[in-house]
Amino acid sequence: MSAADKSVLPDSPHHSILIFGASGDLTSRKLMPALFTLWSEGFLLDDTPIFGVARREKTDDEFRHEMQAAVSRHGRLGEIPDDQWQKFAARLFYHRLDLDTPDGYVGLHSRVEETEAQLFGPDVAASRVVYLAITPSLFLPSVENLCAGGFKPAHDETHRLRVVVEKPFGRDLSSSLELSSGLNRLLDESQIYRIDHYLGKETVQNILLFRFGNAIFEPLLNRNHVDHIQITMSEDQGIESGRGGYYDTSGALRDVLQNHVLQLLCLVAMEPPAVFLGDQIRDEKVKVLESLRPGSDNIDEWAIGGQYVGGTVDGKAVNGYRQEDRVAPNSRRETFVGMEVFVDNWRWAHVPFYLRTGKRLPARVTEIAIQFKLPPLHPFSTVECDGDDCGLVGSRPNSLVFRIQPEESITLSCSVKKPGHQYNLERQRLQYQYPHGLAEAYERLLLDVLRGDSTLFTRSDELEAAWRFVQPVLDHWETEKFQPEFYQVDTWGPQAAITLLGNSGREWREP
Ligand SMILES: NC(=O)c1ccc[n+]([C@@H]2O[C@H](COP(=O)([O-])OP(=O)(O)OC[C@H]3O[C@@H](n4cnc5c(N)ncnc54)[C@H](OP(=O)(O)O)[C@@H]3O)[C@@H](O)[C@H]2O)c1
Incomplete structure (x- = not known):
């Protein structure tokens, strides 16, 4: 990690990043290249784990290889020296999960907790950023399952779970209100990040x-x-x-x-x-x-x-x-x-x-x-x-x-x-x-x-x-x-x- 301007560094040094929909187009073209660049420029600590989550079967190594190809192709930093990639990829993990099935989230939560304990030490309470790079019909079920599966923080620690939602945020006024009220039932508004990349x-x-x-x-x-x-x-x-x-x-x-x-x-x-x-x-x-x-x-x-x-x-x-x-x-x-x-x-x-x-x-x-x-x-x-x-x-x-x-x-x-x-x-x-x-x-x-x-x-x-x-x-x-x-x-x-x-x-x- 290179030196970065301290004033723009994250609010707490300890984060885990979870990408739901990690085998999709958005992850390959935008999210992983962006995370790699942030890390290269010193805005992401070496020990920040990134968990890719999707349904298809894949090992951590396979995921790392796919992401290397994606970042080389779509990243703005050009060719990545292999040793640099290996350093970044050491904290990339893949977790197979059908986001529709509530039972699987407990396993995901345990894996995140164990990894955080290894990386940050046992007493550090990391913040989790969950990026929903998935079809909109999965937004609400995923957040419901996340909260039920152990990710919901105590009410005075809401910053420990942040959920990034990709558009479309509904397809009309009523579906948008439904989505917002569903999310607001589970999360505080300050935990919801609706992205408009413009x-x-x-x-x-x-x-x-x-x-x-x-x-x-x-x-x-x-x-x-x-x-x-x-x-x-x-x-x-x-x-x-x-x-x-x-x-x-x-x-x-x-x-x-x-x-x-x-x-x-x-x-x-x-x-x-x-x-x-x-x-x-x-x-x-x-x-x-x-x-x-x-x-x-x-x-x-x-x-x-x-x-x-x-x-x-x-x-x-x-x-x-x-x-x-x-x-x-x-x-x-x-x-x-x-x-x-x-x-x-x-x-x-x-x-x-x-x-x-x-x-x-x-x-x-x-x-x-x-x-x-x-x-x-x-x-x-x-x-x-x-x-x-x-x-x-x-x-x-x-x-x-x-x-x-x-x-x-x-x-x-x-x-x-x-x-x-x-x-x-x-x-x-x-x-x-x-x-x-x-x-x-x-x-x-x-x-x-x-x-x-x-x-x-x-x-x-x-x-x-x-x-x-x-x-x-x-x-x-x-x-x-x-x-x-x-x-x-x-x-x-x-x-x-x-x-x-x-x-x-x-x-x-x-x-
Ligand atoms: N692509 C873009 O440039 C772009 C731009 C703006 C907004 N968006 C929005 O971002 C979201 C993702 O777009 P995308 O283009 O990346 O879609 P995509 O290529 O179709 O990828 C969808 C991802 O969701 C996973 N998935 C689907 N059902 C799942 C389930 N039940 N459990 C777990 N994982 C599941 C898929 O993996 P498996 O098949 O392995 O499960 C895949 O990784 C959409 O809401 C889209 O509207 C995309």
Whole structure:
């Protein structure tokens, strides 16, 4: 373990990490590479045991070999020297367990306790972090069985069991409430870490620091100066192989907009908390979600659902959504959502927020674009003219763009005088680009769980408010009245989404 900044080390040195679903995709691609990097950079002690748990038969050695291949392939540190891997792998264990069967948990608990006693000594009470990298139907049974199987700590030691829950947190308001109340019956809210990996990204965390740590932007971020805000989370790919079955029961609204996009909206719209601590920040986010208001009374006017049809991308034929593997041939599932919403509070009254997410769009981009009002430019038209546009050539409003994907950057676009003998404007950009090789979101989030810091995790009331807002759209889209509007692959979605802004003379950015 190398030296690390003490201020960001875990809250207690002694942890055990249990990954439920250790033979799955998430463990190989994200969790184990993140744990390895944390250890390599000194944020995880040498003696922290990591238990992989799943149903299939496997020895510790087989598990270690599989994880070595996974970390070499997906980790960001490149080739791992064998001696370094051996050192890390010495604390990797595999435990076979059907998470549905309560009896097996006692054996798991004994193994964890014995291992901890060997590693930490007999009197150390370690904290256990249990990562649920499993199908959502197993979330509640697993937590119930964990608690009954000996893992539930005394009520004054709740920090000794932390459970990380992967999305989806329900598929609508009622299932989400059911899941939350089930978890809250067994665990204190402070023990539940609902992960949204977007919140682990540098730029996303920087939104709050950038807004409230600079004197020059925050005074402008309100209805007096901002014309509108666009949040885009677009993918250029269609349905990944094997995911059609899941996606066809989910769709873009549940899969991305309800969680990631609304979380970004909260960060750009929220008020500064009294202190930058988890609960205070989340209190402010809840207020934003509770202030959300649809763009009009008619759902079809403010919430646009679209579905891609086949075509060609870069000269290659690509399937439409209905032709994708495991998608119903007459599916009405939306692969695109565009929305106009308002944050009905003093700061943001009448400022539209335009949200969009979709598959098979022209680029893979996540960004928040704050579009300022256009200042009066008529004074410039006193210079020599050539037609009506004299002096206004190139005039565009300022924008401040937080780019979260693929590269991470912040860009302020300004108008400057174009060199020459006329007052023509041109657009120039002031940009801060984050360096390459930033920590993976999962590294930061896992470290936060170890530190007991839940700032970047979604609290149950945030979740409820987000579901409450989208539920009328989900309900409407389940009825036969709704047909998603088709859009061609490699375009920015259906015509209705363009009209959503066009009606007020605005247009979507083409990132
Ligand atoms: N993959 C991603 O990038 C990603 C991203 C965001 C969210 N998620 C979420 O993360 C969770 C896991 O996703 P995944 O892609 O890793 O799924 P996956 O590849 O299907 O893996 C599921 C894991 O659960 C284990 N499992 C299933 N039933 C079990 C049981 N009864 N007892 C014990 N283990 C059981 C499986 O192992 P055995 O078959 O050996 O039991 C496997 O290890 C899901 O909730 C998913 O929505 C995944």
